Amino acid sequence: MIFLNALIQGILLGGLFAMAALGLSIAFGVLRVVNLAHGEIMTLGAYLAYLSLSALGLNVWMSLLIVVPAMGVVGYWVQRLMLQRALRLSELSPLLVTFGLAIMIPNALVEVFSNNKKPLPTGDLAVQSITIVDGITVGVLPLLTLVVAVVLIAGMQLFLARTKMGRYMRAAADDSDTLRLMGIDYRKVYAFAMAIAFGIAALAGVFFGIRQGGVTPFDGQLTVLFAFEAVIIGGLGSLWGTLAGGIVLGVAHSLAGQISPDLPLLVGNLVFLAILVFRPTGIVRSKVAA
């Protein structure tokens, strides 16, 4: 029963990892940009939520209505002003630019907000849980996180398959030059994709902050690795694969935590490296070549 409980908690934790990884998966799938600052974008989102809580008196869920669009706008302009230029220069340039952002953001956050944890209270939601059978209790918040992650992935799949902008994005991923010949400014398509990636990252950052009881400046250095691990375990270029990767990582963390509380991070990293060695294409076969 303890094992089953750990498994279920792991799957729920996987929902959070998948949500964190989704923005990364989109940025790589459409733009082929590996955003090393992804974790910091999540942290920034959580701090924005904290600001709207403390300055505007909103609750966490209302604050998402500000945080997600705001970070989307940031993503749009980061792509237009920095990454677009970097993409033209060389393969390494976007990496270096995003790493620069990854260094700037947490250090600036420490100077502005200090190292102390800033709370993201959700009232009694954080402690509510549903007992399924004796010994298996599911927290409402982790369940909500998994549901949101699944809805986001399903929504993103529908968006890519059914809408005009979704088609442009897939076209831009395949061949941006031809898209340009069709009269579509691929730079705007790229920027729009980055806006979505940043928006979802911010959302994931808020959920991560809620789970951790608050947000600290260097959280991003941790979450960026979770997100990347989930993407690679799942298989590059597949959104459902990202969910599967998140769940594998979540279960690994949760089971390791049963043995010793200081093991989850190490075991998660080792599982990731083992999958790299034995199944480098990820557990879900991708339709897009990496």
Next chain:
Amino acid sequence: MTTLTAASFRVDRYQKRALMAGGVSAAIFVALAAAPYLLDPAITSSWIKLFYLITLATMWNLLAGYAGMVSVGQQAYIGLGAYGVFVFNDLGFDAYSSALIASIAVGAIALPLSFVAFRLRGGYFAIGTWVIAEAVRQIIIRFDELGAGRGRSISTYTGDPVFRNLFTYWLALGILALALIVTFYLLRSRMGIALQSIRDNEVAARALGINVSRTKRIVFTIAAMGASLAGSVICIQAIGVASPNQIFSVSYSAFMIFMVLIGGIGTIEGPIVGAVIYFVMDFYFSQLGLWYLVVLGLLAILVTLFLPKGIWGAIHERFNISLFPVGHRIVPIADHIPTKVLSNADV
């Protein structure tokens, strides 16, 4: 246009300039080695940091600038080099020999790790190296005899602080010289040409018969050994490691990237210039606290976008000079057509 025939041209490797560069560098190194006898020891021991910074920048440049592998996980080998000092010091070696033995051990660890890291490419390679560094740190802190999460200090060590600083200074200088010599000769060798072709187009390099993964593996291992030596110097200078989180910190990668980008990626001179700039900046601005790191990140972005070849690259382009020539040029043989010298922009 005159016809170019094989007989009327020869390929020049800048032998003369390379010899001269070697001579001048040797003289500089001898002068630096003698410096502690002439200058205030406080001044020379502050240069230790400069020496290991140049070593780190040179090694990262070899990885990213010449072999196209952007790693943000070199702190794994810096940390292992530092902890290797403890391991071999505990076994009875003095701290300085421990540094050298540790680098060989780290090479032996990095080689198999490359099989894991090379599963990933480009940006995902960067993240893979970061994960490896995290995993290494998490394994190291499980050993109580290595101080667990608290860090520890070197147990047996030269008592006299003057000699201690002097030996550390020479160790750091020797490691720097070794790093530069290895890099220079590696890049002038056949493998240097192979490396640059891999960086420019891996598929084409493979098609020309270059063993791409073997070449990259060798560079990956050398870069890890260099980082390990630098890590040992950091540990010996501080007589220990204050905390594993600090010696395995990703900010080392940030500093390496910053130095190489500012100076000029893909040149031998660039990382040296970059390291000197960083050293001076660090000296004057580190009291700004973390804003200093924010500025560093911003500068790295601006240089990447607007001065992609760095300061040395810009100088090289403007005046066409290179102190450490590793390129080729074609020169006409005297009694044939005296046309202008064709240069392949001597990398």
